[in-house]
Amino acid sequence: MLINFLGSVWLQLTSSAEFAEVGCPSLRVRASVSSPQKLYSSKTTQVKSGEEVQIAVLGASGYTGAEIVRLLANHPQFHIKVMTADRKASEQFGSVFPHLITQDLPNLVAIKDADFSNVDAVFCCLPHGTTQEIIKGLPKQLKIVDLSADFRLRDINEYAEWYGHAHRAPELQQEAVYGLTEVLRDEIRNARLVANPGCYPTSIQLPLVPLIKAKLIKLSNIIIDAKSGVRRGAKEANLYTEIAEGIHAYGIKGHRHAPEIEQGLSEAAKSKVTISFTPNLICMKRGMQSTMFVEMAPGVTAGDLYRHLKSTYEGEEFVKLLHGSTVPHTRHVVGSNYCFMNVFEDRIPGRAIIISVIDNLVKGASGQAVQNLNLMMGLPENRGLQYQPLFP
Missing domain, CATH: 3.40.50.720 (NAD(P)-binding Rossmann-like Domain)
Structure with missing residues (x-):
């Protein structure tokens, strides 16, 4: 055993929670989201094959x-x-x-x-x-x-x-x-x-961080429309009768995932990034779709964005770029640890639309x-x- 210590802690808590991969694949592009100051130096624990x-x-x-x-x-x-x-x-x-x-x-x-x-x-x-x-x-x-x-x-x-x-x-x-x-x-x-x-930050940062690091998209006018399955909770707004047969926008000016997303994008850009982010609840048990509207850098095309993301995540098991004009849907990833995404040219010149889907519980x-x-x-x-x- 790695631990030989007896400890117990106590706090009265509710047990609700946010509803919110054989070899290790290589990663072509590294992107630093955070750089915490280390007070604790740890080496990777090497667990032997078969060891519990x-x-x-x-x-x-x-x-x-x-x-x-x-x-x-x-x-x-x-x-x-x-x-x-x-x-x-x-x-x-x-x-x-x-x-x-x-x-x-x-x-x-x-x-x-x-x-x-x-x-x-x-x-x-x-x-x-x-x-x-x-x-x-x-x-x-x-x-x-x-x-x-x-x-x-x-x-x-x-x-x-x-x-x-x-x-x-x-x-x-x-x-x-x-x-x-x-x-x-x-x-x-x-x-x-x-x-x-968080679930929204995962679905958003996976496509945007590599593009920002490569300076393929502008840092201004990033607009994100995200939709999630309903999470567990006793709030009236989460009750079936409130959510069924409709879409429920919430946290429009102040969702707590916004600073987490901006933290990651700003670290990738090495300058402050501010986004427009609107989350929505829809009546499904699992799944999340983030639709990102971005302005491309001069001379960059939607095809360039696609090729860079394809190269970045080539060899990754759990992040996949879909082929051609295939649109990612939440039903494609339910129950799995995958993130599927694709890039589309916007009808507005110089802009692109990126769609990313995950199972928000996985x-x-x-x-x-x-x-x-x-x-x-x-x-x-x-x-x-x-x-x-x-x-x-």
Whole structure:
């Protein structure tokens, strides 16, 4: 075992969560999204073939926690040792999510009762605003992938502005590495704490970061219209009767993923990038489509954008450029860790339209988290993630 430490932490939490890849492929173009100041130096843990990695899933009764469990059912080395859900403590996981009743899993426990003495790594699927203090109290040897938004923004003052309270673990924020896997692969390998990206930022940054770094698109007038499946929550706006048979725009002037997206694009540009971003909820269980309207640099064509993205992601398992005029649809990626995208010439001269689709629970959350922990453990990053999309 990697960990030989007994620790427990306590906080009364709801267990809701944001609804929000055999060899490691090479990446042709590197793009740095964040450059955290390192207070902790870590070397990639090399897990031997066949050696089990003991996992804790915190907030296992939320959608992202349940998706972690579903994905790890196909992982030959990650074994779930601890599962927490304060409101459902002592219950069997199969009683909360009957579709996973076939899995041999420990009972749910409250976080204050969790035993981390035989745990190697943690997926933290707790709501944002609660994760910082929890992670601060975990054994320091643990590898952690945090699926909340608590460590995504590098600037703690910007975090306070967007999330309404001071950052409660600023020393950990300086250590955290932003986990956009195909872009920050080398940094993630050596990280102890990875901030898993949000779903909208994943679908948007994967196409735009390489184009911005290559100076193929202008930094002004980037307009993004994004649509997502409905996330779990008790808000009236998320109820079926409010969402069904319609589209629900929200966070029009102040969605919390906007600064996360701008942080990544600005780092790629090495100058400030501001976007127009409108998210929308639509009545489907899974999926996300981001439609990006961009102005190309002088002399650049939509074909140039396509060829650069094709070259950038050539050899990548989970990011694919579709052929010709094929339009990416969310149904093409449901249940998988893929991001499909394509580039189209706009009818307005000098502009292009980029469409990117993901399953917001997989590549947009739990799948990317597994991909990141594979890297952190020195495993092929596709391990346990080779689920093909479900169709129809």
